[in-house]
Amino acid sequence: MKAAVIEARGRAGLVLRDIPVPVRQPGEVLVRVHAGGLNRVDLYMRDNGVGITHTLPQTAGVEAAGVIAEADADSGLVAGQKVAIFANAFCGKCRYCLAGDQPLCVRAHIMGEHRDGGFAEYVAMPARCALPLPDHVDLVEAGVVLTAHATAWRMLFGKRALRPGETALVVGVGGGVAVACLQLAVQAGARVLVTSSSDDKLARAKALGASGGINYRSEKVAKRVLEMTNGEGVDMVLDSSGAASWDDSLRSLRRGGRLVTCGATTGSNPGADLQRIFIRQLEVYGSTGASIEECRQLIALFGRGAFKPVIDQRFALEDFAAAYDRLERGDQFGKLVLTMT
Structure with missing residues (x-):
């Protein structure tokens, strides 16, 4: 599959590569990514990443939406189902997770920060992080909802x-x-x-x-x-x-x-x-991020058409460098999105 991979710090260190499709672990889903929003943290991970435990090379991208490609039979998710990805692979066991406040999880592993991200044709994440979307929603728009909004x-x-x-x-x-x-x-x-x-x-x-x-x-x-x-x-x-x-x-x-x-x-x-x-x-x-429940409320509002995310510009995955440049200049109004299909 194609993926935007951080191999070294700086603009030249983020490159398009053909890498193996992730092998999902038990309890995970494999999602075929359709689109992913670009965020300031993606610039930070490309250029610095200090304070965030990770190992290079690493696939970039903290935001994505797509369709289920593989899931466990007891996950409640089925192949072809539209989902947005909750980027925080939270532990589910610490005091904050047990209280439903996942952004404060003490063992969080965030997609595109601590683990491989969504700027790729496929991404694997815990099944609890795949939030179902209404069938009628546009996956490009859905790909920019679960970070900024x-x-x-x-x-x-x-x-x-x-x-x-x-x-x-x-x-x-x-x-x-x-x-x-x-x-x-x-x-x-x-x-x-x-x-x-x-x-x-x-x-x-x-x-x-x-x-x-x-x-x-x-x-x-x-x-x-x-x-x-x-x-x-x-x-x-x-x-x-x-x-x-x-x-x-x-x-x-x-x-x-x-x-x-x-x-x-x-x-x-x-x-x-x-x-x-x-x-x-x-x-x-x-404030940073949102809880699973807050994201469900947001998705429900989005699904009803109560708001439409403002997309400044769409880029193919192969043109990720131009998208990063536009974000770095601050030229955009609304979201920049990478499309994988």
């Missing part, structure tokens, strides 16, 4: 849910998670403001339901947010940028508001501004 779902509704009528600020709209946050927040009945360095991306966000946009290159974000909220600030900020936006994110919150972070693409050590946090009684918490 699942991350957004947990950010928005995981700890203290965004409620109808509240106002959220999505930082850096354009990336997959930010666009997913916008879509799901609008779906939940919230008012959504967005930031970007691109007026075109701000316009596209407004077409998806954003109530207002702020160009952080030419405007002072926190000042504009206060103007747009009658001096109060927003209820929730969703920030995957990190250091560059942190100060504005804190200053954009109302008293008692919450900041949810899922990334640090511009740096992981911003000034904490502790006085603002405790005086205004702000909540700051991290």
Whole structure:
């Protein structure tokens, strides 16, 4: 089978190879992959990978959807069935797994990080990680739902849910998670403001339901947010940028508001501004991934057509380098997807 394989660090180290089809182990399924979404972590694994236990060579890709090729008879899954892959091969035994909070699993092995990933014609994963899809769904769209949208779902509704009528600020709209946050927040009945360095991306966000946009290159974000909220600030900020936006994110919150972070693409050590946090009684918490149950809820919503993932551009597996380059430049609005068929 063809696969995008990380053989060494850096752009030249990710190559297209013909490798054997994975041999599934008992309790696993073999999935014929149709499509897989590209994510920032895929860049990190290509170029760095520090802190993630793995061995090269390794097939890339933390997100995929396809059809069952092989499964145990007692798995409840059958050949030809459409599935999206829950990327976290969780242990099922630690305190977090037993509580249904798989993203906190202490022995997690994530597809494309700790084990071979989905940028290949076939991938093997535990059967519990193959989440059935309705027969009518498009597998290319399904291939971009369980990373960005699942991350957004947990950010928005995981700890203290965004409620109808509240106002959220999505930082850096354009990336997959930010666009997913916008879509799901609008779906939940919230008012959504967005930031970007691109007026075109701000316009596209407004077409998806954003109530207002702020160009952080030419405007002072926190000042504009206060103007747009009658001096109060927003209820929730969703920030995957990190250091560059942190100060504005804190200053954009109302008293008692919450900041949810899922990334640090511009740096992981911003000034904490502790006085603002405790005086205004702000909540700051991290979020990553989603639980199995959260993903099932998301798939049900997707299957009903309540939202349609925004796909910026599709690439054949053979053109993975161009997809990675576009992601690295930050040109995209929505998701980049690799198709295997």
